[in-house]
Amino acid sequence: MSVPRYWRERVTKYRLIGAQCTNCGKSFYPPRKVCPYCGSRDLKEVALPRKGKVISFTVIRVPPAGFELYSPYLIAIVELENGTRVLAQLTDVDLSEVKVGMPVEATFRKYLEHGPSGIIEYGIKFRPVIKGEDK
Amino acid sequence: MKSLQTVGILGYGVYVPMYRIKAQEIGRMWKREGRLPIEEKSVVGLDEDTATLAVEASLNALKRAKISGSFIGAIRLGTESKPYAVKPTATIVAEAIGATPRLMAADLEFACKAGTEAIQSCRALVASGIVDYALAIGVDTAQGRPRDELEYTAGCGAAAYVLSKKSHEALAYIEDAVSYVTDTPDFWRRPLEPYPCHAYRFTGKPAYFHHIISAAKLLMEKTGLSPSDFTYAVFHQPNVKFPLTVASILGFKKDQILPGLLVNAIGNTYAASSLIGLAAVLDVAKPGDRILLVSYGSGAGSDAFSIVVQDSIEEKRELAPLVKDYINRKKYIDYATYAFYRKKILV
Structure with a gap:
């Protein structure tokens, strides 16, 4: 990722900032210009809940460039307490310990x-x- | 000129990474026989560094302070393990906790004293009325040269304190503080060198003991307090022996020291060492308790504080994980994994 792109996305990635649609009320991450559920452009940024549960996960054994050190590592779909789903890396957990739920x-x-x-790029993971x- | 305000601790928080290596495992690697300086030390995971540790501790401190990051007017981050040689770590923390952009932010370096130096700096900013809320952080991911004595103890951790003027919402306040600094080359690291050097036995009497004893005596003379006036005392803890010895020289009893003595479980967390010790004491302290905190940083100097606990400690303590929650959360690793996590082997 280029330095300017990392800089543009830092706030949403550092603080888990998503977008909420003022038309249908749903929130999503990362924020977009158009609501993926109803197509509305009337959106506001919101701080998403920081807790949730693992809905699904997979093991990355052939990582993209930059992630070689972590291989094999886990990525998961996490459902936050308000129902928002986030795709993110899991950390502080062994492959044998992760469970749905x-x-x-x-x-x-x-x-x-x-x-x-x-x-150095930083951002949110889940543990x-x-x-x-x-x- | 404005009169200076007494400064309170509105919130505190710590973070200790989950990985541990036993000193015995390091000793096995180097075929060392005999007594080891500690039991085990904390180690960062592959995706952790000084910035990530500091963010975790700061978010915990803000929970206990019951304020959002946007209220923070200054961040002083004390460390000797900056992720960037040039680029502040404090700005990464400020952005992650939502304190940007209207604040002062800078990193401080004073070996293991940088964390309490951050407290002194934030205390001055709050006492003078320049800012209402300041965040002082002590954090390190300390490295020791393989086989060196420091490899057995150099640990990883962070502690953060939100300071504001004394009020009933503050869980404690700083009654008084002094600093004692000389130019003493007992431990150092030159630019581009990965590991620090030290002057072996010289790190004891003229360095650690002289500065801690001088700062503690200076504070007790200034305040008219004696060891029996303090419920607890926390000293910088590079190993188990030094803080116990300095406590005994100054006239403190073991039961005043033990609640804040954590080096056996997490190692010497450098700039975070005495501040995590203080947090462990706040985790068990009662309103009215008085705590002596004396740091030590090579180079060299000590900051000594007299801290008095207030009523709101009881309500605020449970708002974030306790030090013991982090100490009990652990996963042991062997020397090979430790070498990989600390980037001591090429991959």
Whole structure:
């Protein structure tokens, strides 16, 4: 990803900011210009709930460039507490531990590095809920 | 000139990564025999660094402070393990917690004292009325040269404190503080060098002990307090022996020290070390308790604080994970995995 694109997307990726449609009320991530459910362009940015559960997952064994260090790693569709579904990497969990329905929460992590001299990309991943986070 | 405000701690939060390596496992690698300085230390995962640890601790601190990131007027982030040599880590944290763009933000470096230096700096900004809310962070993903004594102890962790003027909403307040600094080359890292160097036994008496004892005595003289006036004391903890020894020299009893002594479980988390210790004490403290906090940073210096716990600690404590929640969340790794996670092997 180019430096300007990373910069443009940093707020939504750092803080799990989605968009909510003021016409049909549904929210989605990442934010888009047009509601994927009803086609409305009347959208507002919203901070999405940081907790949810794993709906589906898969193991990436042949990773795209930049993610080689993590291989094999998990990506999942996470359904947040308000029903919004997010596609994201899972972290702090072994391949043998992940389960559909597993409670997870958003965590700020490193995505990749542009080599030893380039920028470092950060953003949201999901991990099993830490004891005490439900307080 | 405006009179200075007494500064309160509105919220605190910590983060310790889940991976642990036992000192015994490091000793196995290097065929070391005899006593080891600690039991085990914390290790970051592949996708964690100083910025990610700091964000986690800061979000926990904001939960206890019951404010959103947009209220933060200044961030001071103390670390010696910056992800970028040039580019502030504090701006990454500011963006992730929603504090941008109207704030001051900078990283501070003073070896293991950088975290309390951040508290001193934020305290000054709040006391002077320049900002209403300031976020002080101590964070490190410390590295020790393979086989070196520091490899057994150099750990990873973060602690964050939201400071504002003293009010009933503050869970504690800073009664007084002093700093004690000299030019003492006991530990250093030159530019482009991956690992620090140290002066072996020189790191003890003229460095750690001289600065901590001097700062603690200076604070007690200034405030008229003595060790028996403090319910708890937290000292920088590079290993188990040093903080216990310095406590005994200053006249503190073991039961004042043990609740904040975490090095055996997570290692020396450098700029976060004494601040995670303080958080562990706040996790168990009662209103009215007085806490002595004395950091130590090589190079060298100590900051000493007298902190008094207030009523709102009882209500705020449970708003974020406790230190023990992070200590108990652990997964052991072997030396090979540790070497991979800490980028000590080429992949």
